[in-house]
Amino acid sequence: MASNKKYWKSVEELNEDSPIVKALQDNEFVTEIPTDEFLGNKEALESSSTTRRDFLKYVGFTTAAATLAACEGPVVKSIPYVVQPDEIVPGIANYYASTMADGFDFANILVKTREGRPIKIERNDLAVNGGSVNARVHASVLSLYDKNRLTGPMVDGAEVSWPEFDTAIAQKMNEMTGKDIVLLTQTFASPSTSKLISEFTSKYPNVRHVVYDTVSCSGALDAFQNKYGTRALPDYDFSKADVIVSVGADFLGDWQGGSYSKGYATGRIPKNGKISRHIQFEANLTLTGAKADKRVPATPSQQLEILKALTGGSASGLPENIADAVNKAKAQLQKAGGKALLVTSLPDVASQTLALNFNANSEAMDVNKPLLTRQGSNSEVTNMVNGVISGSIKGLITVGVNPIYSLPNNKEFAEAYKNLEMTLAFAMKQDETASMAKMVAATPHYLESWGDAQIKKGTYSLVQPTIRPLFNTRQFQDSLLQWTGNSQKYYDYIKENWTASILEGGSWNKTLEAGVLASNAEITMEEVKPVTEGTGVLEESTSNGALSALLQEGGYELTLYTSTGLGDGQQANNPWLQEFPDPITRASWDNYLTVSAADAEALDLVNEHVSNGALNGSYVNLKMGNVVLEKVPVIIQPGQAKGSVGLALGYGKTAAIQKEMQTGLNAYPLYQNFSSVQKVNIEKASGMHEFACVQLQSTMAGRSDDIIKETTLEIFNTKDKEFWNSVPVTDYDHNEISVRDKKADIWSPFDETVGPHFNLSIDLNACTGCGACVIACHAENNVPVVGKEEVRKFRDMHWLRIDRYYSAGETFKEEIETLENLPAFDSYKAVEVPAYENPQVAFQPVMCQHCNHAPCETVCPVAATSHGRQGQNQMAYNRCVGTRYCANNCPYKVRRFNWFLYNENDEFDYNMNNDLGRMVLNPDVVVRSRGVMEKCSMCIQKTQKTILDAKLQGRAIKDGEFHTACSSACETGAMVFGDVNDKDSEVLKLKNDDRMYHLLENVGTKPNVFYHMIVKNTSEA
Amino acid sequence: MCQTIDNNLIISMKKVNFIHLRSKLPLLLLVFLLTFSTTIYSQDAPADATAAEAVAPPADAGGDVAAGESLFKANCAACHKLDAKAVGPALRGVANKYDRDWLYKWIHNSSALIASGDADAVKIFEANNKTVMTAFPALSTTDIDNILAYTSQPKPEPKVAAAPAADAGSQNGGGGASNSLVLGALALIFLLLVIMLFLVTNTLKRIAEANGVVYEEKEKRTPIWKAFVQNQFLVLVFSIVMILAAGYFAYGYLMQVGVDQGYAPVQPIHYSHRIHAGDNQIDCNYCHSSARKSKHSGIPSLNVCMNCHKNIAEVAPETATEEYSKEFYDGEIAKLYKAVGWDAANQKYTGKTEPVKWVRIHNLPDFVYFNHSQHVTVAGVACQTCHGEIQTMEVVQQFAPLTMGWCINCHRTTNVNLESNEYYAKIHEELSKKYGVEKLTIAEMGGLECGKCHY
Secondary structure (H helix, E strand, O other): OOOOOOOOOOHHHHOOOOHHHHHHHHOOOOOOOOOHHHHOOHHHHHHOOOOHHHHHHHHHHHHHHHHHHHHOOOOOEEOOOOOOOOOOOOOOEEEEEEEEEOOOOEEEEEEEEEOOEEEEEEEOOOOOOOEOOOHHHHHHHHHHOOOOEOOOOEEOOEEOOHHHHHHHHHHHHHHOOOOOEEEEEOOOOOHHHHHHHHHHHHHOOOEEEEEOOOOOOHHHHHHHHHHHOOOOEEEEOHHHOOEEEEEOOOOOOOHHHOOOHHHHHHHHOOEOOEOOEEEEEEOOOOHHHHHOOEEEEOOHHHHHHHHHHHOOOOOOOOOHHHHHHHHHHHHHHHHHHHHEEEEEOOOOHHHHHHHHHHHHHOOOEEEEEEEOOOOOOHHHHHHHHHHHHHOOOOEEEEEOOOHHHHOOOHHHHHHHHHOOOEEEEEEOEOOOOOOOOOEEEEOOOHHHOOEEEEEEOOEEEEEOOOOOOOOOOOOHHHHHHHHOOOOOOHHHHHHHHHHHHOOOOOOHHHHHHHOEEEOOOOOOOOOOOOOOOOOOOOOHHHHOOOOHHHHOOOOEEEEEEEEOOOEOOOOOOOHHHHHOOOOOOOEEOOOOEEEOHHHHHHHOOOEEEOOOOOEEEEEEEEEEOOEEEEEEEEEEOOOOOOOEEEEEEOOOOOOOOOHHHOOOOOOHHHOHHHOOEEEEEEEEEEEEEEOEEOOOOOOOOOOOOOOOOEEEHHHHHHOOHHHHOOOOEEEEOOEEEEOOOHHHOOOOOOOOOOOOOEEEEEEOOOOOOOOHHHHHHHHHHOOOOOOHHHHHOOOOOOOOEEEEEEOOOOOHHHHHHHHHOOOOOOOOHHHHOOOOOOOOEEEEEEOOOOOOOOHHHHHOOOOOEEEOOOOOEEEOHHHOOOOOHHHHHOOOOOOEEOOOOOOOOHHHOOHHHOHHHHOOOOOOOOOOOOOOEEOOOOOHHHHHHHHHHHHHHOOOOOOOOOOOHHHHHOOOOOEEEEEOOOOOOHHHHHHOOOOEEOOOHHHOOOOOEEEEOEEEOOOOO | OHHHHHHHHHHHHHHHHHHHHHHHHHHHHHHHHHHHHHHHHHHHOOOHHHOOOOOOOOOOOOOOHHHHHHHHHHHHOOOOOOOOOOOOOOOOOHHHHOOHHHHHHHHHOHHHHHHOOOHHHHHHHHHOOOOOOOOOOOOOHHHHHHHHHHHOOOOOOOOOOHHHHHHHHHHHHHHHHHHHHHHHHHHHHHHHHHHHHHHHHHHHHHHHHHHOOOOOOOOOOOOHHHHHHHOHHHHHHHHHHHHHHHHHHHHHHHHOOOOOOOOOOOOOOOOOHHHHHHHOOOOHHHHOHHHHOOOOOOOOOHHHHHHHHOOOOOOOHHHOOOOOOHHHHHHHHHHHHHHHOEEOOOOEEOOOOOOOOEEOOOOOOOOOOOOHHHHHHHOOOOHHHHHOOHHHOOOOOOOOOOOHHHHHHHHHHOEOOOOOOHHHHHHHHHHHHHHOOOOOEOHHHHHOOHHHOOO
16 A cells, blocks of 8 residues: 655755755765765776785685684783872772862862762862852863873973973063063962962062953952942842843853852742742843743843833833833832842943942842952953053063953964063963963963862862872962972962961861861952042943943944853863853854844845754854954854844864864954953855754744643642643543553553662753753763764764753744644644744753653663663663664653764764873763663662662661762752652652653653743733 | 505504504503602602701790790780891890890880980980880880790701702703603604514514415495485484584583683782681781772782781791792792882882782673672672682682673572661561562562663
8 A cells, every 4th residue: 555655854845945855855865975985096996906806805814813813801900009098999989179260160169089080070069159060160170181281381382390490480580670570360269379479479579460351340340349349249149039130141151250040040949939030131042041031132232221221211212122121120120129139241330330239239139248250350451461562561471361362452462472571371281372472381270289269258168189280280379489489388378378367276177178168257368459540430441441332333233252161261172061062052063153033134144954954054254343253153043132143252262272172263352342242244254154053953843731841920829730730641441541640551560669769850940051960961971072073963972961942932832822723734834943033942951761661671672771670761781782773762862872983083082082081981880882872871870879888888878869960960959869769858749749740741651850840930010 | 466465464564553552551651650750759858857956955044935935926026027127126146135134124115225325225226217116014024034035046947948849840840851751762662663563464474475374355335424425314413413513512612702710810929819818817808908898899009918018028938839939939029029119128118119010800891880899798798709719729710700690690599688787678678568578689679680780
């Protein structure tokens, strides 16, 4: 019987005019099979002396030889320590508390080490105000094992020893007496370093200290300094705010150093029928905007108006829809009184002052114990740059910053830098600045260093080394001690400093063990305040007209942002971060210009999927005055405010970075006046860019009820659970029964009552899509990096992905209605194309759902995947023969196949291909080989370890002891893992919660992962 | 005619030859045995006829030597040896070097003596890296006399026992040479016999011919292989048997690929578990301490060896075996000292270390997770269950096949040690309620699940 069914290869087939459809019809193989590579050269083939028979002989012989050789087992050597350190037991991990403070990311952390190697970063639960342990902090352990690091100090390009280097410095400092030298550093927020620098500058009075934040917070710092006298950033507790209005501020991302997601998420979990109300006005679609109850796209110049209107002005000049939203927001802010919070990312002092004044009475703002994670001043840095260019500054010492890469006028600066009499760079790598410096002092990674930090006033933390320096490096502070004639090591210096002024009689060792200390000790940190003249108030002029660009006529308003993966670009050589898909665009290995659909149409810019589903995009040239950025790829971004564009900083590095990781374009030349908002002209350029975007489908196509359930606070509070969180039904004996009913099962159940039974709970209201879990999973489970080309083919190996969905209508609800009302023969396009104007956005972390009735298990021909009674769906890699039936039968598409050998393979030259990079591997998890399927194991190595520890100690397991890598990385508490057989467990309470549902519950897989549906606060009054 | 005769001749010659060999076989064996037995006995030859006869009596008979010996071993041996420098100096003949009262003072409280500025005391103190000797105020003067009596025993003449051991090597070598000599001689005799035989048959044949004896020709039969080929049933059965047999052996061969049972590689230092775990009864966990708490049993670091070997620089003569001499073992201890950088003469570390590259015997593939502590501490499995009678192994070899089938079999048949472990309390209660069982195997607890060992 012939069938008329038409099978689709791509959604593009919906579009009959698409050239892809034609291509698909004409060619059986979508991409040409590269036979030419070996058969094309006829001459070579003919001239070959190997006949067919010879060839077969060789094959036969080598096969036989290989078979024989394989029978002989290799001789494995075991080399024990000569003297084993007391704290090391082979096979048992040690944890050390430390702190990451690289000038951009500040976080209190725990470092997991195995046999003396740091292998993973975890959160330090003892740290209350400990910064944000985000994806970059988790990935920083891999940057330690970067093979491009500097191996020793250098003078004039030649490697020297440290005593030689010190002699050279002493000589140079003598020569430089009386000449102006600038010590240009990152923000350290370190009491001891600050003390040390003042000692250094008092010994060499010609040295001036300037702090340079690559991504500036100068406006906010100036405003705070004007009002409160100290140079710091106010700290916010979003959990105390009932109404949050953000004008451009991506506070769940990197706004003012980040670290607000925990407080925010606390206020977003319905408690006593209440959650906070969050309104976001922004140009780029950010993580924060995606979580907002109401998001209004607005260009930076409109944001300026909005901020003025919210703080007392009038909204009359704004478009109607924005003005309406502003007035409603204003009313809600007023109503909330002390529980209102207004934040903005507009870079000028005036705007920051407006917000600061508005929040003056807010309970959510803390100005007494402000954050010290940013110190830089735009005017000071500008003075320094001008001084170097004009020649008034003769020497420059850079520490932890890379001005030749990150200054807006870096080319001009580089020319002047070459002519300086003294150039000394403290750097971990031969970066842009270090490669031009006459003297380079190789510094260790923070995991090899001692140090301290005061992230928030009154909260002190320590940095301790977790491994001996891998290379011949010396930390900046030790160098300063040496050069100021102090014979102490920095460790002793910190200890002395802490004992004298911070510990207040407390124990040094206990503090070191905890890593953090809340102390009332007031210490004077050297403050690098910009000079205030006359009135003593930092005016707009001192921030050098951050918004002057916006006043220009014409062009598009550009908002520069830092991406979740790369941040300010310090860790650009980290393959985990490069392959980390951006939570919003889902593209990896790139930065790109985000453009609104309307503007894209006007400029004739396109995004299209080629026949294998991969994304291509047009190029544009960006012009801003003299600065031209050529061939910037474009992504058409739903929700981007019309007339605005966005571009990520931190990409386009070329020095001391592996070729594969030299991705994207350097956007810092556009960062004029250190202002995140600029005006640019755009013109289309020829060619198409190939993106590595991991998500082909952007909408749920009207299936929101099966995938991401959502409701409003009003309905949640007033209606029955069955109304807003109904369980799917199925037919049984002509009656409708719930799929949770035992009768709905076609499989006999497993006995899971004895011992633990694991469940993972994910609260979609609390999940901000930050991606910390993705990187934590990478580190814990030895997930390989596959490279841009493979990601483009959707062969990324992430065990845990965070799906991002746009609504096809204004909201997901509208999308469902559209689908239901769709005429019978109409195209599904109506629900498959996201609403470009302002769609609703939702994140959903998806990993193996560990189904109790797993479809993958039943189709495996070799029983390589099977079910455990603890609820885990287990995967025996050594048994897998790679049929990929399981992946095809998995409704969640969470199984990843090893298409190639990703370790010790030059084709995939990432961390698993060099001895240094392999040090990060977790010895408890096997590294998979080519041709096997892999997937989330629910961190069975961690659950087994917890069980074993309990057995060894002969005790029962308490709730909260079980963890997965993702659940312990989750800062917002969105992921909770535990044993549902434990009647008192948190996860059981969550499982019985009204918001609980399963992903695609109607397919009857009975997953052990469950979600909590989204509740949005849509009340406008 | 001539041709046939020749043929027959050869046939008969062969026959005779065969018979001859058979009859000679016992004799041959006897000759073999004799040749070897000489070498065997030669090793046992009593060579220490000169062995230490009762030596001259102690210099000072003012004490009980036996009591002194036990006191010495209990109190002094940790730091002192009789004839070699350890932490402290060698003590033989110390009674003759110093005044008896001075010695009492020194032993009772050496620090005080040094503090008082006594020249001898200070000199000794300086000579021994300024190591303070433990004070023994509890020892009575009689005790000290006893100890001194023991230390005044003259050094026994070096036993010549070492000599035969050394000789054994050379004799073994000699034995090897004589063996081949004997074999050569045998071969020669054999050759001679063959020639004689040939001559005898020739002569006999000539006599027979001369006497007119005529040989009868045998009737021709189908050769057996042809008969076999013609019988198709037999061929079929034979082929099936052959195929089955080939399959059996091929399977057996493939199944042992990668199974290294009995693997006993030569190690960089000949470490004898027989001496340590067997003769000296050292607990396995003393050296393999992480077996109790970690997945790895852990190869002890060299500083663990030095806990004892700082004081044990040589083995006792009775430790030596026929195969391994005392010199051999002492040489191995010297290798340890070299690796750990211990200068035995000066009793201090030189700082020059050479980590020992042991050859790993038990190699599990990477995709198997095995945890020692689970088995040793939780389950209480004896080391010997998987590693064999390790205390008798001079050279350690892999005892168990370490195949998955071997693991699984044990998990199927072994009961979980539920008692006195609070972790299992709840599980036990639930299980006994559910199935009415008191005991359950590891398999029933989920110990056969793939994910328990493969992740």
